[in-house]
Every structure is written in structure tokens, then in C-alpha cells.
Amino acid sequence: MKVKDVRNWLGIYFLIITGILGTYVLLFGETVLLPVSKQEAMDVFQIVIPVLIGQLTIIFRWFAGFEAENTEASINMPTWVIKGPPLLVVGILIITVTLMVVGNMFSSLQWTISPDQFKVIVTFCVSILNATTIFIIGRYFKMPQVDKQEN
């Protein structure tokens, strides 16, 4: 995987997940697709969106301001380190939402995910990203040091 690919992949990932998750949580509270109260949906929004928006800001500031010098170089780490955590988070969220929606449809106290559990799982996902991908972002979207010049 080249440096360019890492940046593109992470940029697209954070853009998509922020857009989809934010819209989903904001629009679908108290519907079949998100069986939690509007207040609980807003709580989830407040947990997850600041972190995601923070990453998007770093990524877009980098793309807006700098040209990479050697984007064709290969990265010196396995691909799973880049893609693993973000895909894991997507997987966890898909499973959680599916269980919550289907369990609630069948009124199954045993299977459905409660709103409280949903909040805990979303917090868990944010923690995974905080502990992993955010370091990768820091590395590949680092702003170059500008030397201070004395007047």
C-alpha cells in the first residue's frame, strides 16, 4: 500500500462514516431504523461526531494546504494496521444496528440492543479509533514543521 493510497483510503473512510453515521443518528431516531428516543440519538451524536469531525478536519487541512512530496513510496507497516480498526468499527456498528432493529421488530428483550447498550457500543467504537487509527492519521496527515524565522 502506498502512502497516497493510505491517505485516500482514510480520507474517504472518515468522510463516508461521518456523513452516514451523522445523518442516520440525526434523522432516524424513533423510527424502525433506529429504535431509540430522539434524546438518546442526540446523545450518540454527541459521543461520536466530535471525534470524527476532528479527524476530517486534520485530513482536509492537509489536502487543502500541502502537496505530498513522495506519495508513491510504500508504507512500512502492514495493511491491516491501516484498514483493520476502521473496518472493525463499521462491522461492529452494522451488527449492533441490525440486532437492535430486528430484535425490536420481534419485541425480543433477549436479542435487541437497548439504547443504553447502543451508547456504550458507540463509545467503544470511538475508543477503538482513538487507540488506533488516530495515530495513523497523525502520522500521514502531519503538518510540516515551519521553522520560526527571526525578523
Added chain:
Amino acid sequence: MGIKDIINTIAIVFFTLSVFGQSESNVDTSKLPSIQTEQQKSELLIRFSLHEDWDINIGYEIAKEYLQRYPTDDNAKYLKLWVKAFEEGSSKFPNNLYKKAEYMSRWKNDNWEARSNFGRRKMTGIILTTNVLDDVENRLNRRQSIDTPKDIIPNPPKPAYLAPVDCLDTENCYNANAYSLALKLVENDRLKEIEKRLNNLRENPYLFGCYDIQDIGDKNIELRCRYVREIDINESKTIDETLKLPKAWKEQLKDQQIQKVWLENGIRIDLTGTPLEKPLLTSRPIALQTNTGTYVVLEIFNSDIQSHAGHVTSFKNKIFDISQCSNKEACVNQVMSKFLEKIEAYFTKTPLSVRVLNNQEFPAGEYWLGKERVRSDVLGLPWHEISRYTVKWYGRDADVTLFDSGTGKGSKSRPYIYLMVDQTYWVAPNVSSRTYKDATSEQESRYVTSVNTAVRQALAEACRDLNGNMVNEVVDNQARNVCVIPRR
């Protein structure tokens, strides 16, 4: 007697006590203990008589205290009988407060002669002052007689009329204003302690302190629970849409802006602790916070004020006319059995999809249906509900009757049958939500429409099966369907 007069009375009592305190060394005090004893006796007797038909568990505690202090007193004879009956009731129905209260009510009717001599001449001239915050905490900390569901969080009534919680079922409260509510400013050195206690109450949003009460109208035993809510007035558009304050408070508070109020509310429950009806209209204020200070509320009961007033009860929803039946009781039995059979059929169908609560015993004239934590077919997914429908029927002579003849609930000797369906629903968007909350007004109107449709269909079908005639009557410009049962 207004609040001002009562405050004056308290002031006089305090003044008198302080005079006694100061002059203790100069005057002969040998007569004081007997005065105090008489006062305490009277207070205990009044407290007992207030709780004889209302929260008998507290009545028992008061009776025991009286017997411990004055075991040979005239009144001890009746109290001993009462305590014995209570203990018998408790051993017969150890986990059923409703049955125990019913047992005590029957016992009291059978022992009216012993009761008639109880407490004579001792219950006048007494003013009982209760600090509401202390009283609520005591109720909260007592052993709970019913384990209430922890996911039902009802709102207070809106607007809440500030009065004792069961005022509308207490003759001397509703009719005679024997109870008053006074505000007492909290001094700065006690402010933190009071705020901490109020915060503790807020931490417990659940139903607590369940008790029995005899319904003033139909004399049935009902079970009720209390719950505390902190109301932030700043969040309301106007204070009047949230609270109906006593007039004296407005005079006392003048230009102060009320910011928060802590209310103790009541709600009728079934034997499982699930609310059956909407919250009681009256809420007992516990404390009040304004922009200049915090007040605690004192509830004052004046034993001299007795109700001699009568009032009328008014019903509009007549459903059966059985005036042509020669044997009213047989006719009512037949008509109501058919009607309730149809009610069950239509209420168990979608969208209401509830079941008859056969595991519980209903009072006369009532029929309970409901469901718990299952999908709401009225609202559709994702909504789940806990609901209760209390179908009440009344045998009456007319739309409006004197209260003295009772509401006629379950009466089988009157020419007309009236219907009332109390409905409560708590909804949550997820079956395993931690709390089920009051339905919004839009959601509620959908339930009401479904219930009205089910009742109309049940009445039409029952009338057809009974060979009755469905006629339209117009009352107050509103049409109602009445099934006239032919001579039989």
C-alpha cells in the same frame, strides 16, 4: 380560614410555647404535662382517624403508638379491636394490600357500634402541622408494600393543583378546605441540607409508598402510589399552565419569581404496581425555589373544619337504557356480561391488542385490560407500550345525581348504565428501553380514537345480540348512542 389566619394560629401556638418555656421556673407547671398529654392524645386520635380508611399501614403504626402510650384509655378499647383485626387481615393477606384494606373496610362496617363511641370530644380544636419534605422522606424510607415497576416514569398532572395528594377523595379536604399549605422560608444555615434532601428525592423518580384509599364516590378500595417530580418553571411558557397556586401564596410571594417546585404526586395502580389511571389532579408541594429564596411547605390540618357540603356527580356517556326491564338486577347482569364479552373481543383485536388482566381481582363495576412491554399496534414500530384500560360502568338514575347517592359504580338497581374508560399508556421506541414515558398528545389521540372505535363497535354488537334498539340522544349538542333494552 385562610392561610393568613392559620399562620397567625401557628404564631400563637409558638408564642404560647415560648412563654411556657421562659416562665417555667416561675409558675406552677404541674398542670402542664396533663395538658400536653391531652393534646398528644387528640393529635394521635386525629391522625388515626385520618388513616383508618386511607393508608391503613400508617393507621396501624399510629394505633400501636397510642396503645403503647395510653393502654387503659377509653379509646384504647376500640383501637385494640382495630389492631387485632388489622393483624388478622395481615396474616390472611400478607402480600395483598388491596385484600387487607377490603378486609378492614368490611370489619369497620361490621363494628360500627364500637366505632361510634371512639374519640368523642377529643378531636376538636387541634391543628396538625406536617412538614411535607419530612413526610415524603418518611414515606420513601418505609418498607414498601408493593414493588412497583422501575421503568414507568409518569409526569405530574398538568396543570397541577397544589393541595394534598388525595384531596379530591378526602371529604374535609375537598369540600371544607380543612387542609392548608403554608410556605416557610429556609434560613441560610439550613439551605445546603434542604437542597441535598431535595436532590435525593430527584434521584428517585419511581413510584413509591403505595397505599390503600377508599374512593369517595363509589366507596371502593383503590391502591395508589406516590412519585416526586422537580418542575423547572423556566422551561414552561407560563406558570399557570404548570401550576395552580393557592391564592395566599401569590400574596406571600408577591413579585418573587418561582423557579423550581418539587411536587409529590399520586397515581392509581393495579396489584402489580402498574398505573391504572392518569395521575391525580392534585399535587402536594414539597418545596419551592424563587429568585430570592427557598421555601419548604407545611401542610396544616384543622380538625374543627368539617364538611357538611354535598355535591353532584355528572356523567354524559350513557350506553344502556334498561328502564323497561322488570328485574333490574337480572337485566344488568345479562346486559353487562354481554357488553363486557364484546369489549374483550374488540379490545383484544388489533390495534389495541390487549388482554383482560384475569390474574387480578377487579373492584365491582370495573374491568381491567392491558399489556406490558410489547409492540404497539396503535403507533406501529418502533413503539412498544405498557398500557392499562379500566372500563368502569355505573348504574344511575340520570346524567346528574346527588353525590350522596354515590356514583353508582357497579350498581344493579338503576335504570341507566353509563360507561367510562380510563386509559394510560407508557411508550418507548425500544422494547428494552430503560424507561417508558407518557405518550405524547399526538400519540394519545391515536389511542383514544382506537378505544372509542372499539367501544362503539362493542356496544353496537352487544345491543344487536340483546335485541336492543340503538337510539341517538343529543346531550349538550353532542350525539350519543344508547342501547334501549326491550321489556323482559
